[in-house]
Amino acid sequence: MSRRSARDFDESDVRVRPNRRGSRPRTKDRPSHEDAVPARVVAVDRGRWRTVVAAGTEQERAVTAMRARELGRSPVVPGDVVGLVGDVSGREGSLARIVRIHERTSFLRRSADDDDSTERPLVANADLMVIVTALADPEPRGGMIDRCLVAAYVAGIPALLVLTKADLRDPADFLRTYAPLGVEHVVTSREEGGAVAGLEELRAHLEGRISVLIGHSGVGKSTLLNALVPGAGRATGVVNDVTGRGRHTSSSALALPLPEGGWLIDTPGVRSFGLGHVDPEELLEAFGDLAELAAQCPRGCTHAEDSPDCALDALVAEGAAGTAGPARLASYRRLAATLRRNDPWDV
Template sequence: MSRSRRDWDESDVRVRPSRRGSRPRTKDRPAHADAITARVVSVDRGRWRTVVEDGPDAPREVTAMRARELGRSPVVPGDLVGLVGDTSGRDGSLARIVRIQERSSFLRRSADDDDPTERPLVANVDLMVMVTALADPEPRGGMIDRCLVAAYVAGIDALLVLTKADLRSPDDFLTTYAPLGLEHVVTERTAAGGIDGLDALRERLAGRVSVLIGHSGVGKSTLLNALVPGTDRATGHVNDVTGRGRHTSSSALAMPLPEGAGGWVIDTPGVRSFGLGHVDPDELLDAFADLADLAESCPRGCTHLEDAPDCALDEQVEAGAAGSAGPARLTSFRRLAVALRKNDPWAL
């Protein structure tokens, strides 16, 4: 006769001991005192290519994987990391990244302005090089404004490089950014196939860790191949229909500048957009330094948006106040401010 449900009690239940978590856990982690320092130069499918710059056999390339204790901490080109394991750099060898050194800077972007998810780009750079073509494709001031905001938030300097000056004069475009005191270099192709302005760019990159940012087709890879001979970064063309460049570089790559110049340069894939969804709306006005000075005349609590009552920015920018970069900058600021406030309901 079978037993009824009410005949069962807890003494009839056998509890199988779980193996999971049966080993005592500890918060202690290995110190890895023997870890050596390397610089991350590229990332590819869960493997990090690094360069060991000091010690025997330096410089040498070492391929590494991320150690479990790092969790999901992003490791990006430019990072200085600690390596253990097989750090010989021999074919087939694999080291482990066990720590990330404190960063001096961390450049990020998002997919769109209404997407607050951060996409880390590079670390430990001190100069953002914004590469823009004067023609083919057409220059976009909005991209420069976005890069300037990202550079301000990351605490790094900015340099504007205008390419293809042989197709169009840079004078009109520079009038917008001249009031900002933004350093710039103009380059153009010579009849002999060289690049005029390359020496001026080399001088500004020497001894620094720089990152090149720009739309596809603006000439980043062409500049890089000239700056670091033997790099052989693929160069592309501009679509005749869309006026946009074709992606040629698929991943960021850090390269040392030739001996004598010193420093590093990091090439990034050409981007369609540079989202600022990770930026605090309150930081935005400070990034537009030309407008921040004029905004001191605004009433307290002014949002500086187009519908803000008694906002002083419109009148001062239209009157050409000293330090103003013009109406285009004000329009760009307001467009970004509206987009970023969508991510922060309290700012609406």
């Protein structure tokens, strides 16, 4: 057979393949997913979300899900209430799709460092932040507590300070530092036989609420959670004798239902709580008593200790109604100074 030259070919010799990828007409309409089943996200693991459907009922079941493409990059975190479609049976090997994130009541975030404004979402819909710190072994770190309080204020979440290991040190001196902030607190200690004193008082704060546990590694978060939720099985660790810090015993956030109602979300032990995402102007609003007095300061006043003509010093010293005194002002300034260091535009 002789070979045909290029000149011998015409249109009839060309086979046109249909463009299957673009064969469907595009539409901006998206499915409404009115049949989506509500579920609560309890954990995130390697691109899969563990959820609970019909929590607290006879139909309660764990459903593994993936994110639908239409959600884009919207973060989905423990505590979120989402809408699921697809296989929501919860059978082994089944996989549903998250197509909707319900409106959140709160959204707790942090950043990796103070000079990093990238937000790292932690928990959604929490209505109580439980800040856990040990009174000894490891030593309490006030800076971490301050940062957690700032994040809680910005997220609109009330805070509860839980002081563990009171059997090793009296909490009175430490509490005097934070009393002006008006933060509620619970003191716990280990008793003979391994029981935890103060646990019932803590339960009363948690009942019926979605609470998030925050704290350094080694302060006793996992010990508390195991006592509050029988069968939780969170690993507990020890404190390094050289560094005085604990090792990470929880590697991912996990939401667990409380026997008396509500949820408790345990977060991984953190060594730092960056506030690079926080606007320093938001802090004063959290101190309602001082914000009212600050209206008498000159325009542009930073309310810092060295700020000229700041009215807060004189007003607080005079015992203005509704303020907790100089210690309250000092607490605000300590938190505000932290935030100003995060703001590159505040010079």
